[in-house]
Amino acid sequence: MLRLTESPTRQEALRFISDSASYGNLGAFIGAGFSKAVLNDEINEIALSWGELLEKASGKLGVDYGAISKTGVGYPEIATSICKLHAEHNRCDYTHSLSILKREIAALTSWYPDKEKREEFSKYLEILSPSWIITTNYDMVIESLLTGRSIPLGPNDSLSSPTGVIPVFHLHGLRTNPEEIIISQEDYVSLFRPSEYRQIKLALTIRESTTLLVGYGLGDVNVLTAIDWSKNVFKGGGATYPNDVIQVLRKDNPKEKPYRDKNGIIILETEEISEFFEEFIDVREVDLKEKDKERKDLEELAKKLDEPDGVMIEKFIDDEKFREEILTVLSKFNIHLISGFVSFLNKCIDETWTRSAPNGAFEGYNQNLKLILDILTSFPISRFPPALFQTAAYGLQRVGYYVGDEGGKSWSAKRTWEKRKKELSKEVVAELRSIADQHGYNYVERLAKTIDV
Structure with missing residues (x-):
């Protein structure tokens, strides 16, 4: 199967993800919800959403976050407002205030999973076997889970890696290089230029892969823009490889059956991200056994033909x-x-x-x-x-x-x-x-x- 039907069963969707992993073109698009799943529990709220991160950084800069208008305003515009207020209060250049905000964001995303969580989610990513990972997260939680098996890439790096190493492309920048962090309105203006490598590469990568979205909201502009580009700008013949976009969406009362949203994305609801991965493991292990038998049968037939x-x-x-x-x-x-x-x-x-x-x-x-x-x-x-x-x-x-x-x-x-x-x-x-x-x-x-x- 090269693409899921309009209304697949849950098993079909999970099997499709597994088939894509076996084919070698499964990619993971990971958002802040993933870091929260790894780091947060009922007692500790270590990982923050984008809004929470800006609010906390605003306090570090001495800016009244509550005084900033947020109605109908996106987070990049809020970040710009924080920098403007900081520049006014401290009588400094806006660019200096933006640099300070980025350094605070880098400091606030110094998140590392504990041993138990690292072992649990490392297993999940290992069995998922993505060929690439793209994330809008600044933190390096993913690299902590894929120690020795991944390479972190910043927004000015090419999406490539040595054989056997998973490239983790931080679309909005890495906390280890604060100056490259994409957070303000003007940062996004350059990010979404039509000729911008990151946007073109993102759209092409989605078009050439089965893309699994984990830890994102349904309306994330980064995801929707890339999917729109992949469908409408880079047109070509029918795919000869597994290709679809599947989103793991956390819900308190998840629906059992997957469905397509208005953007054509397959939605797989789950109460917790870890529950989705446990479901996937059950399907993947059966699939791997079948493929191992298939491989052995092919090797035996190849030997007979030789x-x-x-x-x-x-x-x-x-x-x-x-x-x-x-x-x-x-x-x-x-x-x-x-x-x-x-x-x-x-x-x-x-x-x-x-x-x-x-x-x-x-x-x-x-x-x-x-x-x-x-x-x-x-x-x-x-x-x-x-x-x-x-x-x-x-x-x-x-x-x-x-x-x-x-x-x-x-x-x-x-x-x-x-x-x-x-x-x-x-x-x-x-x-x-x-x-x-x-x-x-x-x-x-x-x-x-x-x-x-």
Whole structure:
């Protein structure tokens, strides 16, 4: 499944997240609610929301937070008002006041989870297996949970990392570099410029991934802007990879069934973020066991294809059901199996030529042709492995001489061709004609001319 339905079940949504993790394009977009889940409990309120952080920083700067108008005003504008009031009261430049605010924000976000919470949420992030994490948090709680497995990146860094290391991109800046913190209205003006790397990268990353939102409100402007860009600015063909946006939303009375909101985001409600992760672990562990079995089965099949015995070769030629099963697996996992299969196919084709060697043994040519037609009808041209297509085309050229109803030809092969030639897609026929023209495959060209497309 490359995208969730309009109304998926909870299991389907959780399984989709797991499939994306296995594919390697699951990303996590983490907000302040995640830090709160890690750090806060009934006794301690260590992590703060954006509003709480500004209120506390305002007090540190000696500014009356209550005197600032907040009706219809966003937090960046409130931060700007704090700096203006501080500059007026202290008769200093606005930029100096902004710098002081940013340093206070950095100091106030010096949050570190205790051992118990670190072990619990480290396990959650480890089994989630995100390829990347983007956060609007200034704190380094995520890095504390992914010690040795992540790299913190600031807003002026590129979203990249060494192999095996998860990049944690702090969209609004890192507390370890206060001057880069994005908090005031003018900071946001530059952040949302159309040509700004961060905004473009964010939208592209969402478009190329399954994105899991954790710890955000439904109306977060950063998320909505990036999703809008990913859908409406960077347009292209249908995705060939898992791609959707799923939000884990904390509610006191969560709905069991997921739903899509007006922005097309799948909403998964949960009473606590930790409860969602426990749910996901149950699904992920089953999924991993299935994929481990699948991997072992593929390795076993790949080994058989690399070193086939005579029994397997004969079964592939003579048993249509067995051949169909192998080709179905091949079409689904051709990246893992194609190298060995090309060699295996050549051995099967060689066997049909051996069967054709005795005088009058024309059925071997028919068996040869059936193998090639089965190959040519197993893949759309867009996903046809080039080496396999060349092998099939060359095989068709060799056997093409014997496809006919005159003396010395295989009449059964002729009947097979007439019966099955319409199964070939027009794209495959066009490619056969191209390869015939380029390589001088005259018998392929002759057969292709009998097909009306």
